[in-house]
Each structure stands twice: as structure tokens, then as C-alpha cells.
Amino acid sequence: MSATEATDRVPVDVAVGVLFDAQGRFLLCSRPEGKVYAGHWEFPGGKLEAGETVEQALRRELIEEIGITIGPAQPWRVHVMDYPHARVRLHFCKVRAWTGGFEMREGQQMAWSRLPVEVAPVLPGTLPVLDWLAEEAAGD
Numbered sequence: 001m002s003a004t005e006a007t008d009r010v011p012v013d014v015a016v017g018v019l020f021d022a023q024g025r026f027l028l029c030s031r032p033e034g035k036v037y038a039g040h041w042e043f044p045g046g047k048l049e050a051g052e053t054v055e056q057a058l059r060r061e062l063i064e065e066i067g068i069t070i071g072p073a074q075p076w077r078v079h080v081m082d083y084p085h086a087r088v089r090l091h092f093c094k095v096r097a098w099t100g101g102f103e104m105r106e107g108q109q110m111a112w113s114r115l116p117v118e119v120a121p122v123l124p125g126t127l128p129v130l131d132w133l134a135e136e137a138a139g140d
């Protein structure tokens with residue numbers, strides 16, 4: 001296999017928050033202009049910086065991007081995605097508590113959603129999460 005094969009690439013770790021409100025809806029945000037997949041909907045989060053845990057990175061990113069300070073982040077699933085631009089290891093965490101008001105600091109849009117989601121397009125690396133949420137809902 002050549003060194004340029006997608007699966008040879010070292011993944012970048014990304015912390016992602018699946019925030020639930022009191023009605024059981026989850027938060028999706030659109031990716032800001034200037035980023036890859038701009039305008040696609042995703043769960044909020046971002047890349048880990050050196051020395052950070054997933055929870056620390058998630059707390060920092062959500063303050064920076066959407067203006068809230070999260071409470072505990074419950075590790076949920078880890079999923080690797082290969083994109084042309086990068087290989088990412090997505091660490092999805094469930095979050096049910098936060099302080100502060102939502103403020104889209106990068107000009108994104110936000111949507112509290114239920115299944116099936118009504119926003120589009122959804123980021124490819126976000127789609128598996130919707131399947132997992134549907135599986136959990138079916139198991140209730």
C-alpha cells in the first residue's frame with residue numbers, strides 16, 4: 001500500500017458534542033464560511049490541541065464557537081472518517097448541561113433537531129450519529 005493511501009494517514013482527533021435539551025432535541029450547527037464543507041450541518045466541536053483531553057477540547061471549542069460552557073461530557077462513540085482533506089477520529093460525547101446563552105460566534109446557524117433531521121446538507125461525518133440516535137430511539 002502506498003504512503004498516500006487514505007487509510008495510512010494519521011487521524012486528527014476531534015471532540016464533538018451531541019447536546020440534548022430538556023425536550024430531547026439535539027443541536028446541529030452549520031459550518032462557517034471559510035472552512036471545508038462550509039454550510040454543511042454538523043454537531044459542534046473541533047480539533048484537540050496539544051495536551052488536551054477530549055472533554056477539555058470540547059469545552060474550549062464550544063465556548064469559542066457557540067458561547068456556552070458545558071458541564072460534564074459523557075464519552076459516547078468514536079468514529080474514524082476519511083475525507084479528501086483529512087482523516088479524522090471523531091470523539092462524540094453527549095452533553096446535557098451547560099451555562100451561558102447560545103451565541104454563534106463564527107456566523108453559523110443553529111437548529112434544535114429531532115429525527116428525521118430537516119436541515120441539509122449534513123456533513124458526511126455527522127450522518128452515522130443520526131443512525132446511532134435512531135437506533136437508541138428504537139431501543140427505548
Ligand SMILES: Nc1nc2c([nH]c(=O)n2[C@H]2C[C@H](O)[C@@H](COP(=O)(O)OP(=O)(O)OP(=O)(O)O)O2)c(=O)[nH]1
Binds near residue numbers: 043
Ligand atoms: N465539529 C464536527 N466536526 C466533524 C463532524 N463530523 C465530521 O466529519 N467532522 C470533521 C470535519 C472536520 O474535518 C473536522 C473538524 O475540524 P474543524 O476544522 O471543524 O475544527 P476546528 O474548529 O478545530 O477548525 P480550525 O480551527 O482548525 O479551522 O471533523 C461533526 O459532527 N462535528
